[in-house]
Amino acid sequence: MSIDDRAGPEVPPTPGDDHAEACVAARNVGKRFGSVVAIENATFTIPNRHFTAVLGPSGCGKSTLLRLIAGLVPHEGELDVKGQPVSGPRPDVGLMFQHPTLLPWRSALENVLLPTVIRGRVTDRDREQAMQYLSLVGLEGFEFSYPRQLSGGMQQRTSLARLLMTGAQVLLLDEPFGALDEFTRERLNLELVRIHEEIEATTLFVTHNITEAVFLADEILVMTPRPGRLAGVVQVPFERPRGIELQRTTAFTDIVFDVREMLGAAL
Numbered sequence: 001m002s003i004d005d006r007a008g009p010e011v012p013p014t015p016g017d018d019h020a021e022a023c024v025a026a027r028n029v030g031k032r033f034g035s036v037v038a039i040e041n042a043t044f045t046i047p048n049r050h051f052t053a054v055l056g057p058s059g060c061g062k063s064t065l066l067r068l069i070a071g072l073v074p075h076e077g078e079l080d081v082k083g084q085p086v087s088g089p090r091p092d093v094g095l096m097f098q099h100p101t102l103l104p105w106r107s108a109l110e111n112v113l114l115p116t117v118i119r120g121r122v123t124d125r126d127r128e129q130a131m132q133y134l135s136l137v138g139l140e141g142f143e144f145s146y147p148r149q150l151s152g153g154m155q156q157r158t159s160l161a162r163l164l165m166t167g168a169q170v171l172l173l174d175e176p177f178g179a180l181d182e183f184t185r186e187r188l189n190l191e192l193v194r195i196h197e198e199i200e201a202t203t204l205f206v207t208h209n210i211t212e213a214v215f216l217a218d219e220i221l222v223m224t225p226r227p228g229r230l231a232g233v234v235q236v237p238f239e240r241p242r243g244i245e246l247q248r249t250t251a252f253t254d255i256v257f258d259v260r261e262m263l264g265a266a267l
């Protein structure tokens, strides 16, 4: 079964189009900030419904790449999302950051409802949907807690529920759990993959952790600094669901080694 078969009638494949299944298609994409080259000549394709890691050291252009895809800053080159050239922000593409951006005077539920508030009146159905997303991210029972009453991990869960509430089908996550301790991060990463599968989204996930990228992703965009280059795209063929024991296998450590080499070679 191909990816588009699962997509149902609302995403018809375009006959004769090689990129019919592409969610993000970039060709010679670049970005400069004055004399700083943040991204240079990036060419890649991300299929619909994939979980893709964007991996690289600090300053190599990972956040910039996500902002370009989100349409928050103009780009050079050709960049399409779901077959449409990126020309600005759009409702089906959503971005989430490393640090929670919740409103402290609103409860978790009220924060998750924000995208709806901004669009207009909140209906009972919106409320129900927000409660469902809070439950999906594991926050059942915390709907009426305020951000200060929630741990960092729970605040990021709330941010994720709010992102889902926007209806975005392309999730751009910029080191979403990067500020959390390793144990919490590992657990949330696994939950993230489950949520990604449940809501049938395409997810781009920024990390600077090689093992994490190989364990979670369908493919890895490996980026290197000076200037921001896409060193390569590494496919991660392991079946899902993936158990932690996968990390002990030679197949796994081989890919980790390949990625490390790809990063090291250009440093």
Ligand SMILES: Nc1ncnc2c1ncn2[C@@H]1O[C@H](COP(=O)(O)OP(=O)(O)O)[C@@H](O)[C@H]1O
Pocket (backbone or CB within 6 Å): 033, 036, 037, 038, 056, 057, 058, 059, 060, 061, 062, 063, 064, 065, 228
């Ligand atoms: N708004 C901006 N103005 C000027 N330079 C920027 C801006 N955003 C990013 N940069 C530069 O672009 C490069 C890539 O940054 P960034 O995308 O944040 O990297 P990463 O997320 O991988 O750490 C860095 O050299 C950074 O200083």
Ligand SMILES: [Mg+2]
Pocket (backbone or CB within 6 Å): 062, 063, 064, 174
């Ligand atoms: Mg960044």
